[in-house]
Amino acid sequence: MRYIRYTLIAIICFCTTTHAQEKWDLRKIVDYAVTNNISIKQADVQAAITGLTLKQSKLGLFPTANFNGSTSYNNGRNQDPTSFNLITQSYINAGFQLQTSAEIFNWFSKKNTILSNQWQYEADKASVDKLKNDISLTVANDYLQILLSREQENIAQVQLKQTQAQLSNTRKLVNAGSLPELNASELEAQEAVDSATYINAKGNVAQATLVLKSVINMDAAAPFDLAVPSVEQIPIEKIADLQPDAVYVMAVKNLPQQRVNIFKLKAAQKAKEVARAGMYPTFSAFGGLSSNFINTKNSIFAPAGTYSSSPLSPQIEVGGTIYKVNSPDYSIIGKKGTAFLRQIDNNFRQQIGLGMSVPIFSGGQLRTNYERSKLNIKNAELQQEADNQTIKQDIYQAYNAATVALEKFNASRKSVTASQRTLDFAQKRYEVGMLGTFELITQQNNLFRAKLQDVLNQYDFVFKMKVLEFYKGQGIKL
Known part of the structure; x- marks a missing residue:
């Protein structure tokens, strides 16, 4: 009973594992590549950085505000920060400041900076889309390469089985004395060649699979069961609907690379406006609040009960005699400081004003930045023109290549039909002894090569x- 239970568990686990290994079609492979490809991840990070730059430039429209607080211990001859008198004593000082400033007019520098960063952000996002398209095209090419390798493997396997069947039949005839030993030896040699071809074809399938895994950033040891559709089932548009002129017009509208160039050109144009604004005066407003505290103590005086005069005492004249007026004497009976909050209130100061900054001479930096921004625009325009010419050239070359490939495909189909008919006749002649083994093998090889070339x-x-369909901006469809 225990062995039966273990057997059932093993069967369930095997079925679950088999079900979990889903087949990978092209759409699933492309989605995986887009999600895991390192280059695409790096492009996403760069777009995120540009997005932060855009966010920061928008926040730059708001006024700035800063709060500063400080405290210090002072000794020796210093200036009282509250009364500004010179004092010679130790004290602790505390100060607080709240400052704000805002640009009133800067020739739309900040506005154009935001627009420039906005277009650059759009360009970086379009660059991500371009990279995704490039990866998708590469994945589709590698996917088709695996399908081709598998077709070649199947053809090689069929060829090997046919040779083995002929060898088995010929060996019987040789043993019966109907055919010489040479016929069997020739087929044995052909079987060895077909076996090597089949093994090589299987290796090509494994190699093509590893290449695809590398592109999509998948572990080489991970299980990978590819969905293999028939090549005849792959949807293809009519070549008459893919004329190069029409495809080029759609490519300029839809391909991400063309959008990248448009956005970068707009960003460069706004950057030029920013550089030009830097050569003009800037007007701003500013304001601030501040206060101070010092822990020094003032002396407290009280009458001493005595009177005295000094050279500065007032004088009166009585009967022609001048008398000095005595003043009461005071003595220090203690010291008392002013409370913290009262000092903060008494020393509270406000400031508001307008400012103007006029660039007079900066070593030619501002003018150079402006001239450089104009050259950047020219460079962006040339890059856009170069990319448009390149994409047009690529489209015409792709159309010509597709036309030639169609003609070659039609010719190879005729070759397969003719080679199959020739082999059928040769097989009948071989069976009645009118054709040698070498000639039969030659016809088999001709058909094998024709099928491989056809695939x-x-x-x-x-x-x-x-x-061609990709250049229309429709992506890859298989």
């Missing part, structure tokens, strides 16, 4: 058509 031409045609 190669078919996948080559499909991929070149997919490239």
